[in-house]
Amino acid sequence: MTAPPGLRPAWPPAFWYRIAALLLLIQAISLMAMGRVLICDCGYIRLFEPGVNTAGNSQHLADWYTPSHFLHGVLFFLLTSALFRHHALAFRFAFAVLLEAGWEILENTPMVIAHYRNETMALGYSGDSVLNSVMDSVFMGLGFFFAARMPVRVSVLSFLVLEIGTLIMIRDNLSLNILMLTWPVEAVKTWQAAGG
Structure with missing residues (x-):
């Protein structure tokens, strides 16, 4: 059976998942071309880096900012559901x-790294390792599929729990990160620094 004139058959989900994998590869290659280290300069890989203002932060598989990337996925699911309601989940x-790979590349430019150092609590931030950056995108994907499988109320509750949890643990979270990157507030920076 052929499609009616003027209508193109949809790409199968496998095509879009391959595109996603290609985007991750482009992300990794771009970061290496920008001079980012493949893994932590320490020479080993941790499952989780507990220190926030340490040389190991943003260098290993996960850290205290991993929940923020998971929440990117939840938000991106909601965004793509609104923008591309009639498109396949794989396309979204x-x-x-x-979006995530683009942000990860931008986040590791000298301009954004300097902004993090000057305007946020990330005083010693020197950029992500390629491993950490790609894992940030993987955790975004986990958040995306979590939101795709769960009722909206569960996604909202998870968002609140992760935001409040990281706020309590490290005085930072996705909301404060966005605020301090776009509209730095000196009182927030002082409060965050007092917790370190």
Whole structure:
């Protein structure tokens, strides 16, 4: 059976998942081309880096900012559901990976690294390792599929729990990160620094 004239058959989900994988590869290659280290300069890989203002932060598989990337996935699911309601989940996922990979590349430019150092609590931030950056995108994907499988109320509750939890643990979270990157508030920076 052929499609009616003017209508193109949809790409199968496998196509969009391959596009997502290609975007992750482009992310990794771009970061290496920018001079980012592949893994932590310490020479080993941790499952979780507990220190926030340490040389190991943003260098290993996960850290205290991993929940923020998971929440990127929840938000990207909601965004793509609104923008691309009639598109396949796989297409929306590939679009979410495009957004995350683009952010990860931008986040590791000298301009954004300097802004993090000057305007946020990340005083010693020197950028992500390639491993950490790609894992940030993987955790975004986990958040995306979590939101795709769960009722909206569960996603909202998870968002609140992760935001409040990281706020309590490290005086930072996705909301404060966005605030301090876009509209730095000196009182927030002072409060965050007092917790370190």
